[in-house]
Amino acid sequence: MLIKVILHNSMDVKILEIIDLEIMYRVGRKSVIAVRDVSLAIEKREIRAVVGESGSGKSTLASAVLRVLPGNARIVRGSIMFDGVDLLKLPEREMRRIRGSRIGIIFQDPSATFNPVMRVGDHIAELLYVHRGTRWEEGLKVAESLVKRFGIPSERVYDYPHQLSGGMKQRFCIAMAIATNPELVIADEPTTALDVVTQMQVLSMLRELRDEYGTSIMFITHDLSLALSISDNVTVMYGGEIVEEAPSDDLRREPLHPYTQMLLECIPRLRQRLDFRRFEKESIELPSTRGCIFSNRCRYARERCLREEPPLIDLGGRRVRCWLYE
Amino acid sequence: MSEPILQVINLKKYFALERSIADRLLGRSRAYVKAVDDVSFDVNENEIFGIVGESGCGKSTLGRVIIGLLKPTSGRILYKSKIFNRTVDIASLKEKDLRLLRRELQIIFQDPYSALNPKMKIGDFIGHPLEIHKIATGEEKREIVMKIMEKVGLIPPEEYYDRYPRELSGGQRQRVVIARALILNPRLIVADEPTSNLDVSIQARIIALLLRLKDEMKLTYVFITHSIALAHNICDRIAVMYLGRIVELGGAPSIVDEPLHPYTRLLMRSVIDPDTRNIPRVREVSEPPSPVGDFRGCRFVRRCPEKMEKCEREEPPLVEVSTGHYVRCWQHVKR
Numbered sequence: 001m002l003i004k005v006i007l008h009n010s011m012d013v014k015i016l017e018i019i020d021l022e023i024m025y026r027v028g029r030k031s032v033i034a035v036r037d038v039s040l041a042i043e044k045r046e047i048r049a050v051v052g053e054s055g056s057g058k059s060t061l062a063s064a065v066l067r068v069l070p071g072n073a074r075i076v077r078g079s080i081m082f083d084g085v086d087l088l089k090l091p092e093r094e095m096r097r098i099r100g101s102r103i104g105i106i107f108q109d110p111s112a113t114f115n116p117v118m119r120v121g122d123h124i125a126e127l128l129y130v131h132r133g134t135r136w137e138e139g140l141k142v143a144e145s146l147v148k149r150f151g152i153p154s155e156r157v158y159d160y161p162h163q164l165s166g167g168m169k170q171r172f173c174i175a176m177a178i179a180t181n182p183e184l185v186i187a188d189e190p191t192t193a194l195d196v197v198t199q200m201q202v203l204s205m206l207r208e209l210r211d212e213y214g215t216s217i218m219f220i221t222h223d224l225s226l227a228l229s230i231s232d233n234v235t236v237m238y239g240g241e242i243v244e245e246a247p248s249d250d251l252r253r254e255p256l257h258p259y260t261q262m263l264l265e266c267i268p269r270l271r272q273r274l275d276f277r278r279f280e281k282e283s284i285e286l287p288s289t290r291g292c293i294f295s296n297r298c299r300y301a302r303e304r305c306l307r308e309e310p311p312l313i314d315l316g317g318r319r320v321r322c323w324l325y326e
Numbered sequence: 327m328s329e330p331i332l333q334v335i336n337l338k339k340y341f342a343l344e345r346s347i348a349d350r351l352l353g354r355s356r357a358y359v360k361a362v363d364d365v366s367f368d369v370n371e372n373e374i375f376g377i378v379g380e381s382g383c384g385k386s387t388l389g390r391v392i393i394g395l396l397k398p399t400s401g402r403i404l405y406k407s408k409i410f411n412r413t414v415d416i417a418s419l420k421e422k423d424l425r426l427l428r429r430e431l432q433i434i435f436q437d438p439y440s441a442l443n444p445k446m447k448i449g450d451f452i453g454h455p456l457e458i459h460k461i462a463t464g465e466e467k468r469e470i471v472m473k474i475m476e477k478v479g480l481i482p483p484e485e486y487y488d489r490y491p492r493e494l495s496g497g498q499r500q501r502v503v504i505a506r507a508l509i510l511n512p513r514l515i516v517a518d519e520p521t522s523n524l525d526v527s528i529q530a531r532i533i534a535l536l537l538r539l540k541d542e543m544k545l546t547y548v549f550i551t552h553s554i555a556l557a558h559n560i561c562d563r564i565a566v567m568y569l570g571r572i573v574e575l576g577g578a579p580s581i582v583d584e585p586l587h588p589y590t591r592l593l594m595r596s597v598i599d600p601d602t603r604n605i606p607r608v609r610e611v612s613e614p615p616s617p618v619g620d621f622r623g624c625r626f627v628r629r630c631p632e633k634m635e636k637c638e639r640e641e642p643p644l645v646e647v648s649t650g651h652y653v654r655c656w657q658h659v660k661r
């Protein structure tokens with residue numbers, strides 16, 4: 001077993017490879033596709049940002065990797081290879097050994113992570129007890145030193161979740177996610193609830209985690225500036241599909257997909273004031289169900305875009321799903 | 327100038343921390359979190375008043391207190407009410423009157439997960455205030471709800487009306503929360519990070535919507551955000567909060583063009599610039615601030631790169647440096 005793991009480590013540079021994934025949700029008698037035609041690979045030591053608007057399927061993707069999809073979700077097809085093993089084929093018992101231990105999790109909603117009747121530090125102690133057999137008292141000490149690195153006074157590990165502000169709760173979640181020194185950390189909007197100062201701190205912590213321990217990070221966010229600043233590569237999702245993927249520097253310099261271009265344009269900057277009112281008229285419709293998914297919001301949409309869905313076109317080093325680049 | 331719609335005067339909100347048995351045996355006194363500590367400001371009718379500051383500085387607490395969801399420890403909140411046709415002090419209003427006032431004062435919460443009722447269809451959730459205040463029921467309610475849903479981008483509304491919160495993604499839920507806050511045609515809305523879960527292309531449209539509604543419905547917003555860049559883009563005036571105190575207050579352009587407080591400058595430095603590479607280096611953060619206990623001196627002193635000896639001993643007063651631009655820093659106090 002040990003030998004097999006070492007072999008995988010040395011041979012395969014990919015820590016996570018998602019292949020042709022499709023996921024549906026049942027809502028009443030209807031089904032909605034939340035993730036479609038998604039293939040992406042994250043390398044060891046890579047920080048990959050997955051960026052996309054609300055409802056684009058980012059959390060669904062993360063939940064699929066962790067196998068914590070809600071009951072009404074169904075994986076229609078695809079595989080999720082983690083360090084050479086298809087997670088979707090693993091028995092739950094083995095998955096539990098990976099989840100929270102080899103794959104760390106930071107959720108979007110910090111309050112959902114906590115048991116309201118447990119002190120926040122107990123959560124970390126429990127995790128270390130379950131996965132590492134660490135004594136509880138010792139676990140609490142680890143929790144104290146961990147949270148201090150995130151700018152929280154150590155005595156606050158003895159507080160209950162409701163006594164902390166949203167930002168503090170989220171920093172606790174991050175401390176929890178890295179407590180077991182995982183190979184991959186999936187961070188779903190980890191800094192959404194944070195102010196800019198704490199955000200910087202968390203971002204540098206995640207960077208350090210990669211630089212020091214070689215941890216791969218899948219950083220899910222709707223904030224493109226954030227995505228660009230922390231990641232090596234960015235995957236842009238829209239309506240459950242990947243619409244663009246590129247090295248962060250290339251994406252910043254030259255966004256190709258009209259959706260990515262729109263995002264870069266709407267970022268509030270300190271230098272000039274954006275005239276928000278001009279966006280009011282623009283559509284905020286759901287992704288189109290015919291032709292290109294972005295066609296009903298796209299400034300460049302042509303006849304063909306309304307009819308025919310473009311494939312994810314490989315441009316060598318980057319990918320884009322748009323007929324403009326055929 | 328007309329009387330402000332809201333006058334917050336020496337407002338305090340302290341939370342008592344739990345005392346352990348050891349604390350009791352040793353006769354230690356109760357410790358308090360001074361979430362909002364002696365805050366005063368005015369909000370003018372039809373303006374967007376921004377409150378900016380880092381996590382835990384008391385923004386949400388302040389927002390809740392000023393619309394009467396939380397009782398302040400002390401202080402006054404004078405609000406020029408339409409329903410009562412006079413200025414009332416929200417801090418000392420009776421529960422019954424507060425309920426009436428709720429029609430005029432609304433809040434859009436930061437956390438859409440805890441704000442929503444998981445067992446309620448979102449259409450009914452949005453329309454619930456119409457029933458509570460006996461304004462509309464049945465088909466009539468449904469119609470009003472559908473209109474507001476369209477306004478906030480839950481399109482087509484009939485597809486969303488009967489869904490439950492768990493069937494929506496985070497951003498869609500935030501739109502539900504915004505819709506509910508708007509349904510009673512309020513006058514003053516505390517928007518507590520209303521777009522922090524949305525992507526910027528949708529944020530821009532929601533902000534555009536909030537701006538249009540502000541004009542059409544003569545709304546006033548207290549806009550809480552951790553993003554000084556966003557506040558700069560939409561607010562008329564900005565108050566910068568640090569550990570329960572306002573440390574700088576002024577017109578949005580002057581705050582950003584001439585930030586006076588070292589903390590405001592820190593906030594500005596840490597804005598991520600999408601046009602350049604890398605995470606800004608922020609060195610000041612090493613010492614975590616704690617709102618617990620008593621303070622001597624300036625609250626920012628432990629993180630301040632420009633601190634002087636006096637800052638440790640005595641807290642600076644909030645002084646007006648130029649017209650309407652206030653700062654709480656010894657560097658700007660004239661002897």
Ligand SMILES: Nc1ncnc2c1ncn2[C@@H]1O[C@H](COP(=O)(O)OP(=O)(O)OP(=O)(O)O)[C@@H](O)[C@H]1O
Binds near residue numbers: 053056060
């Ligand atoms: N439990 C569920 N039941 C039914 N539909 C769901 C469920 N969870 C998510 N969906 C739907 O699946 C789609 C993708 O949702 P998901 O939460 O993955 O998006 P997201 O990109 O994480 O969005 P956000 O940025 O708002 O968190 C959305 O259309 C959403 O409404």
Ligand SMILES: Nc1ncnc2c1ncn2[C@@H]1O[C@H](COP(=O)(O)OP(=O)(O)OP(=O)(O)O)[C@@H](O)[C@H]1O
Binds near residue numbers: 360382
């Ligand atoms: N019910 C409570 N009991 C005890 N302390 C509380 C309570 N609510 C808030 N606090 C404390 O008051 C302080 C201010 O919290 P608040 O939620 O107002 O901050 P915030 O500025 O909105 O932060 P964030 O950006 O994280 O939302 C924090 O230290 C918090 O822990």
Ligand SMILES: [Mg+2]
Binds near residue numbers: 060108188496
């Ligand atoms: Mg999500």
Ligand SMILES: [Mg+2]
Binds near residue numbers: 166385386387436518
């Ligand atoms: Mg808050």
